[in-house]
Amino acid sequence: MIRPPLAVAAVDVIPVRLPLVEPFVIAYGSYPDVLSVLVRVRTADGAAGWGEATPDPNVTGETWEGAAAMLRETLAPALIGRDAWDRDAALREIDRRVEFAPAAKAALDIALHDLVARVLNVPLWALLGGRSKPHLEISRVVSMADPEEMATKAASHVAAGFDVIKLKVGEAANAARDARRVAVVRDAIGPDIGIKVDVNQGWRTPGTAIGAIRAMEPSRPRYVEQPVAAWDIEGLAEVRRQTGVPIMIDEGCHGPREMQRAVMLRAADFVNIKLMKTGGIAAALRLNAIAETAGVAAQVGTMVESSVASAAGLHLALALANVETVEMGGPLMTAADIGDARAWYDGSRVRIPDAPGLGIVVDEAAVRRFSTDWREVRG
Numbered sequence: 001m002i003r004p005p006l007a008v009a010a011v012d013v014i015p016v017r018l019p020l021v022e023p024f025v026i027a028y029g030s031y032p033d034v035l036s037v038l039v040r041v042r043t044a045d046g047a048a049g050w051g052e053a054t055p056d057p058n059v060t061g062e063t064w065e066g067a068a069a070m071l072r073e074t075l076a077p078a079l080i081g082r083d084a085w086d087r088d089a090a091l092r093e094i095d096r097r098v099e100f101a102p103a104a105k106a107a108l109d110i111a112l113h114d115l116v117a118r119v120l121n122v123p124l125w126a127l128l129g130g131r132s133k134p135h136l137e138i139s140r141v142v143s144m145a146d147p148e149e150m151a152t153k154a155a156s157h158v159a160a161g162f163d164v165i166k167l168k169v170g171e172a173a174n175a176a177r178d179a180r181r182v183a184v185v186r187d188a189i190g191p192d193i194g195i196k197v198d199v200n201q202g203w204r205t206p207g208t209a210i211g212a213i214r215a216m217e218p219s220r221p222r223y224v225e226q227p228v229a230a231w232d233i234e235g236l237a238e239v240r241r242q243t244g245v246p247i248m249i250d251e252g253c254h255g256p257r258e259m260q261r262a263v264m265l266r267a268a269d270f271v272n273i274k275l276m277k278t279g280g281i282a283a284a285l286r287l288n289a290i291a292e293t294a295g296v297a298a299q300v301g302t303m304v305e306s307s308v309a310s311a312a313g314l315h316l317a318l319a320l321a322n323v324e325t326v327e328m329g330g331p332l333m334t335a336a337d338i339g340d341a342r343a344w345y346d347g348s349r350v351r352i353p354d355a356p357g358l359g360i361v362v363d364e365a366a367v368r369r370f371s372t373d374w375r376e377v378r379g
C-alpha cells in the first residue's frame with residue numbers, strides 16, 4: 001500500500017436553487033432557475049470532494065426532489081466506508097444497486113474524482129489523461145423565441161466575442177418557422193459565424209426532420225442536434241442518410257450502450273456527452289472510447305449547471321482529444337453561483353487553472369444561502 005486508505009466517512013447532500021440571468025427555453029420546457037443537488041464527499045481526516053446533480057425529468061428521468069432523495073437514502077449510504085482510491089469499484093457497486101438515476105450517480109462520481117485529484121494535488125484533467133488542447137472555446141446558446149428576437153440575441157453574443165452560436169429550435173407543428181429562425185439569425189450575424197442547431201427532439205419524426213433540415217441547409221448549420229425523438233435511433237440514421245448536414249445525437253445517447261447502437265446504425269456524426277446522462281466521468285470515458293473508435297466526434301454538453309458540474313465537464317473536454325466542441329455555459333447563465341468558475345471565462349475562451357481537483361473554490365456561505373435542505377449522511 002503506497003498510501004493510507006481514503007475511506008469515505010460522510011456525504012453531505014444539499015439541494016440548492018440558483019437564480020438564472022433569464023429563463024432558459026427549449027423545445028420541451030422553460031426553466032426559471034437551476035434546481036441542483038450538491039454533494040460533498042468527506043474522509044475522516046478532512047479531505048473532501050464536491051459533486052453536483054442537475055437532473056432533468058425529460059432527459060434523465062429524475063426530478064430534483066427525487067435525485068436528492070435517491071442520493072440521501074440509497075446512493076450516499078452505499079459509499080460510506082468505501083475507499084475513494086478505488087473509485088471505479090465504488091461506482092460500479094452503486095451501479096449494481098440502482099439502475100439508471102444518472103444525474104444522482106454523476107454527483108458522486110464527480111465528487112470522488114475531485115477528492116482523489118485534490119489528495120494527489122493534481123488538476124482533474126491530469127488524472128483523465130492530460131491536456132489534449134491548450135484551452136477550450138465555448139459557444140453561446142440562444143433560447144427558442146421569435147426569429148427576430150433570436151437574431152438580436154445571437155448578434156449580442158457575437159458582439160461579445162463568440163464565433164459559434166447554438167440555436168434552440170424544434171416546433172413540429174411549424175418546422176418552416178424553425179428554418180426561418182436559422183435564416184434570420186444567419187442574416188443578422190453574417191457568413192463567418194458558426195451556427196449549431198439543437199432541436200431537442202422537437203420535430204419528433206424523420207419525415208418532419210428531413211424537410212426541416214433541407215429547408216435550413218442554405219443557412220449552413222454546422223450540425224443539427226437530436227432532430228427526432230430520443231428513442232428513435234433508426235430514425236436518426238434515416239435523417240442522416242437523407243440530408244447533407246452532420247447529425248449530433250444527444251437525448252438519444254445516454255451512455256455506452258446507446259453509443260454502441262448509434263455506431264452500429266451509423267446514426268450520428270457527433271455525440272453530445274453530458275455527465276448528467278452518463279452517470280459521471282467514468283461512464284463518459286467508456287462512451288467516448290466507443291465514439292472515438294468509430295470516428296464519431298464528441299461534444300461535452302451540459303444541463304444548466306453551477307461551477308461544480310461545469311468544471312467537471314470542462315476538465316473532461318480538456319483531457320479528451322476526441323472532444324471537438326464544448327458547451328459548458330452554466331457559469332455564464334447563473335445570476336449567482338456557489339463556486340468561482342465564472343472567472344475562467346473570457347469571451348468564448350475558457351482557461352482551466354492548474355489548481356488541484358476541479359480547481360474551483362466552493363463558497364460554503366453561498367451554498368447555505370441557496371440550499372433548501374442540508375443533510376449529512378454517515379454510516
Ligand SMILES: [Mg+2]
Pocket residue numbers: 198200225226250251272301
Ligand atoms: Mg442538446
